[in-house]
Amino acid sequence: MPAIILDDISFSYSSSPLLDHVSLRVGDGERACLIGPNGCGKTTLLRIVTGRLLPDRGTVTCAGDAGPRLIPDTEGSGGSVGEYLDASLRPLRVLFTRFEEITARISEGGGDRLAREYDRLLAQMTARDVWSLDARVDETLAGLGLSELTGPGRGRSLGSLSPGQRGRLRLAATLLVRPETLILDEPTNHLDAGAVGFLARTVNHWHGPVLMASHDRAFIEDTATVTYDMDIDVWRALARAEGADEFTGLHRCAGNYSDYLEEKRRARARHSELHAAQQAEKRGLREHRQAGARIARGGVRLARAEGMAKKYFADRAAATATRRTRNDDRRLEDLSRQEVRKPRGYELSFPMNPVPVRPGSALSARRVAVRRRLASTSFDLARGEHLLVTGSNGAGKTTLLSWIATGKPPAGAQASGTIASDRPIGFVPQHLPRAGDPGFAEEIWLRGIGELGRGILHPSMWTVPVPELSAGNQRRAQLAMALAGRPPVLVIDEPTNYLDLDTMEALEEALHRWTGTLVVASHDRWLIDHWHGRGLHLEPA
Template sequence: MSALVFDAVSFSFTSRPLLDRVSFRVGVGERAFLVGPNGCGKTTLLRLALGELLPDSGAVVWEGMRSDARQPPSAENFTGRVSEYFDEAFAPVRALSARFEQVTAHMAQAAGESSGDVREYDALLAEMTARDVWSLESRIDEVLAGLGLPMLAGEGRDREVVTLSPGQRGRLPLAAMLIARPEALILDEPTNHLDAKGVAFLADTIRAWEGPVLMTSHDRAFIEETATAIYDLDIATWQALATAEGHDLHGVYRTNGAYSAFLEAKQKAHRAHADIHAEQQSEKREIRAHRNAAQSIARGGVRLSEAEGMAKKFFADRAQATSTRRKRSDDRRLEALEEREVRRPRSYNLTFPLAPANHAPGLALSAREAAVHGRLAPLTLDLSRGEHLLVTGGNGAGKTTFLNWIASGAPPEGAGASGSISSDRPVGFVPQRLPRVVDPDFTREVWTEGVGERGAGMLHPSMWHTRIEELSAGNQRRAQLALALAGAPSFLVIDEPTNFLDLATVEALERAFNEWTGTLIIASHDRWLIEHWAGRRLNLAPAPAIGATG
């Protein structure tokens, strides 16, 4: 059976290991996702699978498959037409067809069949059948339409790649991959640049894929819909449980099933880790107390203090022997405990330190026919203090315009705005984009010296004094959240809160949302968040186009 196998793979870009003895297997029909915090090595594992990187030790093996898989060329800076892009992307498949024709012709012309020709013919035929090479051309238009690129079908392939939008260019490599049908499918964040219909098409395609599939994604709904297994690279908790049971764990931990099953398993593991650590520390204190009590035994009791002569030596020797035996027993117990002792659960995970919201009854927000010409259709809305509101809508519906108006207290400058929006102040605000030095909270001092102790609970202490531009995108987002909460606002507005954050951080963020009693408005396209939202909802319709009438 075909499988993609990682066998004790280690890799590093620096002297510090990034991947340590990673072992796992993705078999036929399996759809496995790599999850873990930003920078843990997910994309590196995909590049190792594709042969773009070589492991420092261990091996990546394509069992029962050709190992010549490669990613389609990037379309970002491709010079040429769409048809030429596909010619380059499909070169390995067409080379397969050309070689098959050569072998077939040689067998037909040969006086007798050679065993070498027969073996190669069988191998080529099996691979071509698996990749359905004969329907390659007919699949092109089907996949392009499914991924929202119908304009590139037929004569559309004559378009220059540089004339496409960034989103269209971003979808071209994915389209090429699905059209080419490699034996193993390896995808890094495949839902980027896709709308809902494109994601649905991709999910259907992947569920029907016959070979091994290995992916990364931040789209929790997509993972839920397609995953059969999840490999977690954040193994601290899993390793603690393994240590407590007396064995080692390296690299990754596998859970079977969809994303919800993974979440349940990891939350259960976190609780077990905390319980085991608390029990072990309690046991250690008891053993040490018991051992310390042996000192008083060595001093003897009343009998030793009252004894004289030989009796005194007898009681002293017996007390010392009892004390020594007890210490040795306690030392053995401590050694056995230390062999399975787990580390304290990490205390720097995102805690989202929302201040309690003690607010009087009344309205936190009032909008009256608030509109921005061509960007936000007229909106009237009242939001009570303590309510949570989710704002949804298609691109161009005005979600960001609405949230920016609330945060700044004024409509966008130079826009044709009408109506009014009033709200409680101050408002803690996190924009959709990453921070800039001109943002109110990101002063020159913060930008160069870091967020300081205001990052407690949001950033690891080692990052409190790191320049903002030197932080990863995920940690810059955490810095934005930390500064937005530093003033303990009772009204919080966040545009696309799950952008840039790893899955564990997103889960912690949403748990904090659910528990907070303050006023909250968020805008999001995250399907998992939308499907699990418990508060009020507002779906914005597109604003009329500029100049439209009627």
């Protein structure tokens, strides 16, 4: 049976291990998702599974062929879309040709060996659905939003495709080949809602083991039967407190994303309780030890005693103090072996409005439209209300939010209507910060955002030049700068872009608690499904 088995895998790019004693097993029909912050080694682990990287230690067993080993890369490849698909699907064409040859030879009178090979080929043909391959090509391309590459579109050159189209084409080829073991790395990147739904249905009907890494919470929710958490601090702390051997690798959580969230929430609560209890016990033991030192001094009776009585009280006080100190030292030593570190914080604390929210309208849009970019729309938003703007790609979400934030329609566009709003407005655009963006003057760009990042960006990052921050921390810096002036209105275009799962959850909780007026545009289905507030859906212009 196909399976993925990693046993005690370790790997490093430098002196510090990126993967340390990682073990996992994904069985036939199981769909496992790797979860963890950016840079924790998810992609590296998948490359080890597919054989693109060799581990420093440990063994890898990947029974059955794995998708990425079978599919050529679209990057740097020449030729047309059709030629790329032909190269990707050649193993299935060869399988079909061989099956026809064996069938013909058996009809002429073959032996047991041919019969066995016929049975083996028939099983492979059935498992990979070779019979309907030609029909599945167009169906899969269309399902992943590549209808323009069907029929005559197969003549397009690979070089004419966008990076997103090339990524979707390679994903389509992987699904068409139907490898026994399916390996996916951020498969929903560049997919719209319809394509994500198609991929989820395909993955859920996969017969072999599936191992994937994803930041798409709704996709994980819809597909995963087990998650492997690579952010192991809390699990390591709990194992240490229970006296277990040093916890390494990753932690297995059965179920989908909601199950993972609940299990990790309970683990973090337990971690916090343990840390508080241990610190209280340490304080108590130290106070008890100090009291023992006072006992050693003998108190009033020793001070007043004379002769033999003085020696008696001194010896008894010393013995009592020694016994207490030994017991305290022994308990402190035991505690040090099980002591857990202070839990790492994930919350984002937004600065609240300096004055209570006033009644009245914070934002009013009247018949705003931009030719070929934004269909006419009108709405009012009261102070303190939260609005989620949704719509397909090209429906004008970014156009609308930019108009709200800047107070001006797009330059050079045929626009109509009016937008009036409270000022100032804090704005986080869809793209990462650029030199000269509002709030990112030269001094901040080169020297870091300083204490303006309090509660949002870790203090160790306050003095790091903005271009040297990771994408996730640049996004945090944008949030900090947007909130620096304590604006009554906050506008964010795609807030979960560039963030890891923990930061997404923390950001959404912070946005939910924020008392100001909020306008958010997002395609993140998890955020949409869990939104608290009003909604505005834009239809294509």
